[in-house]
Amino acid sequence: MTHVVVAGAGQAGASVVAKLRSDGFDGQITLIGAEPVPPYQRPPLSKAYLLGEMAEERLYLRPQTYYEDNDIVLRLNTRVVAIDPAAKQVTLNDDTQLAYDDLVLTLGAHPRTLPAEIGGMLDGVFAVRDLADADAMAPAFAAGKHVLIIGGGYIGLEAAAVASKLGLQVTLVEMADRILQRVAAPETSDYFRALHREHGVDIREGVGLDHLIGDDHVTGAKLTDGTELQIDFAIVGVGINPASILADSAGLAVANGIVTDSHGRSSHPHIWAAGDCATCLFEGAQVRLESVGNAIDQAEAVAKNIMGADAPYQPKPWFWSDQYxxxxxxxxxxxxxxxxxxxxxxxxxxxxxxxxxxxxxxxxxxxxxxxxxxxxxxxxxxxxxxxxxxxxxxxxxxxxxxxx
Known part of the structure; x- marks a missing residue:
């Protein structure tokens, strides 16, 4: 029986297995996830979930019974640690080997972190990427506390909006000349700068973090302009790196993500990739699209092509952000x-x-x-x-x- 192994149980991984079954794939499917919970939505983590407006179960893309009912083996708290493309097998973190006919890498991305030498390992320094991150920082969101947000991209701005709505004092620093500089025009930056300042957020552009202050727990921050702040916690939102180390170690082509062809196939014919960890062809160039829409669409295209559709993936980029x-x-x-x-x-x-x-x-x-x-x-x-x-x-x- 044909066996498809999907490594990474996020939006893309869940979309691959669901599409395989809905389109009639009758082989064996194994979905491997590093977290202890079934696949869930990530965008609400920095919005409705952090605000306390959404329960954990509502994050789940499907109830756990869906996987059982559709004969999908869901292995949680499990990671793929090595790939052997020649033998067509993966090694898991418990040292067991799992053979596959097709392997799909939907490993997502990892948040960039601060170096330890500038305080990145202090307690009270958070990232926003997964459920554990959101749960860890939620108790810190108490009215009157002072949070420093490092990075003026969408994640940082969404976290600033939540903190402001919950009554915290919010300072956001962006090393570039303006917020959203990497992803949007000055006109869009102007709109969101004004929106956040209307809600009391102290936005400082052209100013970065020199280092965080504290022994065990962060208590302050020194900025690159010499300013020192007393803070209760910090959120780091300085972008993500695609989870492509595993693919690179297996000899697959990697360039700002796992390189895929127009069908979602990696440089190895039986290994595919989709979502934040993968690039795709868009208007003749390899790009990586960090969005829920692309994770779903690219993953579903991969599922169809595993089943022999031979249909090129044509990205139609779209994104969203909720702030206030x-x-x-x-x-x-x-x-x-x-x-x-x-x-x-x-x-x-x-x-x-x-x-x-x-x-x-x-x-x-x-x-x-x-x-x-x-x-x-x-x-x-x-x-x-x-x-x-x-x-x-x-x-x-x-x-x-x-x-x-």
Whole structure:
């Protein structure tokens, strides 16, 4: 009987096994997860779950009985520690070997951490990546406490929003010139800077962390501009690294993630990869898309191709972030943009920023503007680029832009 082993029980791993079964795969499936709980949603960890608005069971993508009912072997508290592509087997952390016909790597990513020499190992220094991280930091979120957030990307800003809503004093430092510099235009940075400052967050841009202060538990921080702060805890949100060490050790091609072809296959014909640990082909380039949407879509494409579909994966990038009462929705990839055009939404807090590369529309950031997000997404996927003057004109019937 054909055996598919899936290493990594996150969104991508869960999507692979579910798609295999729903499409009629009748072979053996083993899903291996390092955590003690079944696959769950990660985005709510830094939002609703941390706020106490979502119970743990509601995070689960499917009840544990789903795996039993669908004859999927779910091995929790288990990690793959080595891959032997020639023998087509993996070694687990209990030293047992498991043979496979096809192996899918859905190992996700690891948060970047602070070096120990600047206080990264002190108690009270947290990352936000998995359920254990969220559970560990939750007791620190008490009104009146002072939290330092290091990094002004989406994870840092989401954590800042939760802390502010819970009544904490929040200082956020971003070493770059502006928050969201790596992922968004200045116009989007301006929107979220203003939003956080309205909620009392002290945002300091162009300022990094020199070192944290404390013996066992963090008690303070010295910033690169010489400022010293007294803090109760710190959250590190300085990006993630793809979990590709295992693949690299097995001799697979790795470059900012496990390199896959248009079908999701790695450099070895019987090893596939999907989600945050993997790259994919997008407009002729290898990119890594850190999003739930890509994890699901790429994983389902891999499942189909394991079953012989021979169908290229065509990414349709989309992302989102929730901060306070603002829902940011992003369509497309803004890599290489040359111009940004703002469309005001006609109500406070409603706005969309449209990215063009020359004459081509390539991405949209929509803040509390789901209608224009959907219009932008459909335009991008259809390869259509309206005149920017029409985008900026409040009188434009945006839906009419979709007509042939």
């Amino acid at each position: 009462d603002c829902k940011l929705q992003i369509a497309g990839l803004n890599i290489g943009y040359t111009d940004v055009y703002i469309r005001p939404g006609g109500a406070p807090g409603v706005q969309s920023n449209w990215y063009y590369k020359g004459a081509s529309l390539i991405a949209v950031d929509a803040m509390n503007d789901p209608r224009n997000y959907m219009i932008g997404k459909r335009l991008i996927e259809a390869g259509r680029s309206p005149d920017p003057a029409a985008i900026m004109d409040p009188a434009t019937d945006m839906k009419a832009l979709l007509k042939p």
